Amino acid sequence: MQRSPIWSSNIALLAVALGGLTAGILLYLIGGRGSASFVWGLATFPVLLSLLVQIVTSLRRGDAGLDIIAALSMLAALVFGEPLAGNVVALMYAGGQYLENYAERRARREMTALLGRVARTVMRHNGDGLEEVPIEDVTPGDRLLIRQGEVLPVDGTIASDSAVLDTSALTGESLPVTLQRDDEALSGTTAIGATFDLVALRPAAESAYAAIVRLVEEAERTRAPAVRMADRYALWFLVLTLALAGGAWIWTGDPIRALAVLVVATPCPLIVAVPVAIISGISRAAKLGVLVKGGGALEALGRARIAVLDKTGTLTRGHAELSDIWTAPGWQPDEILRLAASLDQASTHVMADALIQAAQARSLKLTAPTDVQETAGAGLVGVIDNHVVAVGGSAFARSHLKPSAGIWKPGFPGSAATIDVVVDGALAGTLVMADPLRADAATVIERLRAAGIARIVLATGDRAAVAEPVARRLAIDELKADLTPQGKVDVVTAARAAGPVMMVGDGVNDAPALAAADVGVAMGARGAAASSETADVVLLVDRIDRLADAIGVAHRSARIALQSVVAGLGLSLIAMIVAALGYLPPLQGALLQEAIDVAVILNALRALRA
Structure with a gap:
């Protein structure tokens, strides 16, 4: 993947901060204390400058994040002659940004697969x-x-x-x-x-395909942005830090105490531990065959309360299979299937492949057809074992019946696709085709509810008659059928009024809805490449039950991140009080903060384990 400017900038800032700290320590050890201080200050300045630019940009959007504390501590360290402490803070901050961006750089790519299909x-x-x-x-x-x-096209x-x-x-x-x-x-x-x-x-x-591309692009532009966990705690911690630092300075008249408070208050448990926990969760999900495109996607997956599911290829297998065989008196089901599959060996129709596979699964011996004539899209007729056999839809079958032959087959539900088999001018049987449910479909619905999904909506482009049996069997809360791609977007938009929405689909027609949801999940193993490009989460294995596993990973990662935040900020708060009382100088405070960071990072890495 080509590196983005932000990613390259983060690497450069981390290299500058680490290189400056190392070079300064070497200079200090050989007696060049003045040179060491200069190098530490010089290495701090680019990180500080980059941070100030980010803060100004955030303030223009109305966001006041914890980055302000890190900027104040670096600036104060340079002003009050503590460049080593400033360099240590710069290294902590650059490292945190690197880790966070490492996850986010896996986010959405341009939809080359969608545009390249035609x-x-x-x-x-x-x-x-x-x-x-x-x-x-x-x-x-x-x-x-x-x-x-x-x-x-x-x-x-x-x-x-x-x-x-x-x-x-x-x-x-x-x-x-x-x-x-x-x-x-x-x-x-x-x-x-x-x-x-x-x-x-x-x-x-x-044309219709171009309209889908525009829908995806528009939905992506209007997606609600993910909120970093760190920002939720920003305001109160910022106020508390400034109050302690300002109070210590006013009370003692010593600006170094204020600097010490700012240094130990640098919120690396938030800046570093949260991305590490999220990245660990992403790695854990990847081991399960689930690709999560960034920390925002993992957080959104854990917050989802409404699930909008596509049917075909998501809850069903996505291809036609033989589900039943009706036979006229005197005929056996296997013989009807054998004749139809034998004739279909001469056809490239997708239904022909399904019948041949069904016959092979029953170990039926197929015969080579002769005198085959195929009417594209309707059916074909040929000779099998000296019998004239016609296989196709009802209209095609009727055209090959003898005048005296009546049609007395039973009716089939509107959800079924049927293939009639006519032998020597008489209807011998009907093959019933269906798109069967996945074996794990019922289980995953139960697990989604157990994982906190309060409402499940089935949104499909299929006819209502096709979708209703699926919705009833799986106890779906609401069914929306006969939907266009725009219709699926409308369903997702309406569902968001009740809570964060997760959309699960596999086709190009699902791509706009995937983009419109709070978190889009694509069945990437067999689904369209465009849906995988648009989605936030991609199931790389053909198992929808892994979605429930991924939600569990998201919940656990969020809990571990929160634990790291609470523990880290609690320790930082104690250190801030000690620093305000004058018992913790800036450099020692920066090193102590590093120790706290190591502790919370080790805790965050627990998200890697099952």
């Missing part, structure tokens, strides 16, 4: 031939050739008899969709059937 060129009909043109040159009315495996209408599309990137629906002539197809969907022609309706910049 090809940059497309084949356009030109008279009797074809020409390859940039998608920016496509205008409404152009006739385009879309080949199998290509992503539609623009919105358009189907100009061929039919087209089979994978629409999961936009709707989350895992089952393929067959469109007929003059039906509208959206950019961002993938052609998984035979080659077809598309007549462009809109330029690429105005």
Whole structure:
């Protein structure tokens, strides 16, 4: 990853502070006390200058953080002739900034995966031939050739008899969709059937996929910023420190006592311990297969109280599987599946792959088909073991029935996708396809509730008939179906009124909602790359139960960070009182503060353990 200017600046300041401290100590040991003091002061100045710039920027935003104490202690050390103490404080502060930025630099990258999904060129009909043109040159009315495996670059209408599309990137629906002539197809969907022609309706910049990109960018700009834990304690600790330091100076007339108070008050238990605890939590989550992009994301994950979950690929497996076989009298389920899978060996349709896998799982012996004719997106017919077999949707099956054959199969729920099998002109059976729930879906819902999630909303682009059985089985609090990408953003925005929202999804259509939530979680193992780029948290393994584990890590890291803060500031407060009474000079105070830092850092590192 390319280093950011902030990251490079933090490394440089840490190197200057550490290098200056080391060089000064060496000069002091060989008798160059004046040179040592000069080097310590010189090494303190860049850190102080950088800190003052940050403070001015924060004050302009209305934020008064604990960085002010660190700046005052360094400035006072230089003014009152205690450069070594100032250098030690500078090293503590630069180290804390380095550790904090180490986590934050893993944050959001540019959405190159989202923008790179659509090809940059497309084949356009030109008279009797074809020409390859940039998608920016496509205008409404152009006739385009879309080949199998290509992503539609623009919105358009189907100009061929039919087209089979994978629409999961936009709707989350895992089952393929067959469109007929003059039906509208959206950019961002993938052609998984035979080659077809598309007549462009809109330029690429105005198409559905481009709109999703704009939604993500807009949602990221309006995201509520994460609040550092340190800032929550800033005001009262700042007031207390200034009161003790000013009181000691006024009471004794000795400015060094004020400096000593400021040095031991430098809030490194907050500046250092909190980032260490957060980074340790991030590392622990990574061992579980969960990538957390920074400290703000881990804090937000622990604070989440509302969960908005996508269905396809999140709570379900994300691909069609054989769920049931209905057979006509005289037929056995395995024989129906064997005939259908044998014929489907000649097809590249996604449903064909599912049937072949189901047959192989049952150890059925498949026969090579002959005289195969496929109607793209509808079905295919061929000869298997001297039987004429037709496999496809209901309309295709009806067209291959003998006139005397009646259709007397039972009705199937609207949530099911069915494939009819016709043998020698009679309906022999129906294969019922479904997108099954993940094995851990019910368990993870229970664990999310146990982890503090008060309300769970299922937000999906699927039809209500498809989503309702899932919502009932998992005892989901609320179902929102038939949603567009903007609709999912609206659901997340509305849910935030009741508390911090966690959005979990896996498709490109989920990316805007992931960006709009307080914390977005992407199913990165099989999900779209764009959703992983947009999300704050990415599940790198195909197990949604790891989300509950990650929330547990977030809670534990927050507790450990808070323990470090309370213990560290408590010890600092005692040291401040001792320094105000004159028993703790600035240099010894700085060293004592370093010892306190080591203690709280060791405590913070406990977040690495299970």
